Amino acid sequence: MRALVELTFVLALLMIAGAAAEPVASPDYRLTVEHREGARYAGIARDGDGLLITNLADGRLYRRDAAGRILPFGPVLPHGMDAFGDPTGPYRVVRDGASFIVAQGWTPASQAAGPLDHALLRISDAGKVMVISNDLWNPYDFAIAGESFIVVDAARNSLERVSSSSGARETVFVFKRLKTDGAALKTLSPTEFADKQAVEFDAVPTGIAAHEGRLHVSLFGGFPFLPGSGRVVSLPDSGTPTAARIEADNLNAPVDIAFAGPDAMLVVEHGTFGQATGWTAGSGRLLRIDLAIGKREILLEGLTRPVSALVFDSRLIVVSDLDGNLHFLDHR
Amino acid sequence: MWTSSVPAILLMLLATSAGAVEQPIPDNPLIVIPGGRFIYGSDDGNANERPRRSIEIEGFAINRTEITNAQYQRFVAATGHRSAYYGGHPMLGIDGRPVVGVSFGDAAAFCAHHGLRLPTEQEYERASRGTDGARFPWGNAPVDGSRANHGAEICCGSDDSDGYAMTAPADSYPGGASKEGVLNLLGNVWEWMADSYEGSEQHRVLRGGAWNSDPVHLTTTYRLAYDADFRFAANGGFRCVRSLN
Numbered sequence: 044m045r046a047l048v049e050l051t052f053v054l055a056l057l058m059i060a061g062a063a064a065e066p067v068a069s070p071d072y073r074l075t076v077e078h079r080e081g082a083r084y085a086g087i088a089r090d091g092d093g094l095l096i097t098n099l100a101d102g103r104l105y106r107r108d109a110a111g112r113i114l115p116f117g118p119v120l121p122h123g124m125d126a127f128g129d130p131t132g133p134y135r136v137v138r139d140g141a142s143f144i145v146a147q148g149w150t151p152a153s154q155a156a157g158p159l160d161h162a163l164l165r166i167s168d169a170g171k172v173m174v175i176s177n178d179l180w181n182p183y184d185f186a187i188a189g190e191s192f193i194v195v196d197a198a199r200n201s202l203e204r205v206s207s208s209s210g211a212r213e214t215v216f217v218f219k220r221l222k223t224d225g226a227a228l229k230t231l232s233p234t235e236f237a238d239k240q241a242v243e244f245d246a247v248p249t250g251i252a253a254h255e256g257r258l259h260v261s262l263f264g265g266f267p268f269l270p271g272s273g274r275v276v277s278l279p280d281s282g283t284p285t286a287a288r289i290e291a292d293n294l295n296a297p298v299d300i301a302f303a304g305p306d307a308m309l310v311v312e313h314g315t316f317g318q319a320t321g322w323t324a325g326s327g328r329l330l331r332i333d334l335a336i337g338k339r340e341i342l343l344e345g346l347t348r349p350v351s352a353l354v355f356d357s358r359l360i361v362v363s364d365l366d367g368n369l370h371f372l373d374h375r
Numbered sequence: 376m377w378t379s380s381v382p383a384i385l386l387m388l389l390a391t392s393a394g395a396v397e398q399p400i401p402d403n404p405l406i407v408i409p410g411g412r413f414i415y416g417s418d419d420g421n422a423n424e425r426p427r428r429s430i431e432i433e434g435f436a437i438n439r440t441e442i443t444n445a446q447y448q449r450f451v452a453a454t455g456h457r458s459a460y461y462g463g464h465p466m467l468g469i470d471g472r473p474v475v476g477v478s479f480g481d482a483a484a485f486c487a488h489h490g491l492r493l494p495t496e497q498e499y500e501r502a503s504r505g506t507d508g509a510r511f512p513w514g515n516a517p518v519d520g521s522r523a524n525h526g527a528e529i530c531c532g533s534d535d536s537d538g539y540a541m542t543a544p545a546d547s548y549p550g551g552a553s554k555e556g557v558l559n560l561l562g563n564v565w566e567w568m569a570d571s572y573e574g575s576e577q578h579r580v581l582r583g584g585a586w587n588s589d590p591v592h593l594t595t596t597y598r599l600a601y602d603a604d605f606r607f608a609a610n611g612g613f614r615c616v617r618s619l620n
Contacts, residue, residue, distance in 0.1 A: 152465035
């Protein structure tokens, strides 16, 4: 992520300040929260009747069984704070046949770079690690596309196609910077923004979901993290697309996408950012957006540092956050 | 314990060309800048830098370096003031690097704790340009990586050709020192000034450019104004001054 204004900010996705109220679910859902002290939950995926969870606090993968028991498996992967002060480590995990695919973030700042950093990894049931590719900068999420993976590189601001067999990488799409009215930032800095017609900021891709022939990608608006500067776009899931289609805009730092039906897109908003206070505790939300008519509904609000959403089945949605919480939304 | 008799703020006296100056921050001496006339402002930069003119200033003493993380942390430990936003950052939070991630109020509180204050814009320009309106602290030779921690040619990316991708040690770049020996008045981190911007108390001025500044911003006259409460700048720090009178 490159600074585009003179006074620059280096914490990107995952830092927040303040005290939050309790999360509140839509009346249509019953909310249960499981907390694990010290955990920094990130990726979540379904694995049979259970869940796969990544924990950035200890670099471990966890399996939560149907009875609710959470146990680690596999190796301890690199983890720590990155050069921007954000936690890095195993961002996402998905089962792929008899093994697991992990998006492993960039190198922790306090450690020497190793082959498992900024990589797409395959981990066997026995815990053996194979590097599919580490020719990535900061793989934040991925989608399985036949014999390849479409990887979100949140440092290149691109989608990368990585061959499952050879690990060869090719860039599928690079997201252009977004623009906003400079006047919106005049209160932050009258010398930097007052006279500008438009201010550019990075379009940082975060979550990805393959759905009905298209790749849906959430774009987290970079610094100064203006309210509503995030969006979700989609691209064809094959070939080399030349343009992205806007599916939803006016979002607050979206970090993940999931689908609960043909037109029912779920979006995790990381939250809102105050120029004097930072990320606002409790400002994260889970939205359901009807892509056919554009209707938006808040399924869960009051979240602090939410990262991922999973549609487990037709009745259950799970949301993770960096405070070690799993939020279970049961449809009434 | 014998240490209980040591005052929290150790005052030292160092001989200077203008006489003895109390040194409230032992590892960051105050350098005396004599009073007198000097050139202030620029006719070459933005409208808010104009005009270039000769003005009178009282003598003052200014920290030799930007305030470091270690110095700021001692202040936090002594007062309970909030930590710098990047105090725990693996690269920005290193002890000898300039503290960043502080608001105007944080910076002013640090200086006041040591019996000091933030510099005015006039004091900054006198310290960084000398009396004759030099372009840079070292004179008029262009900026290069041996004199200042600067950014890329195009705003506002970092550049490690000067040895550092982000902040450099506060006592680095002796080749870029001012005539009086003050370091990093240009580059490394923007420095909060005491002045409000165009009458708005909510906006305070920062001077001097930073590790990501391009040539447009990396001048001794560029005036950057920001919300005084903004404390998330990874390239915004400060140093303190004391009046000699």
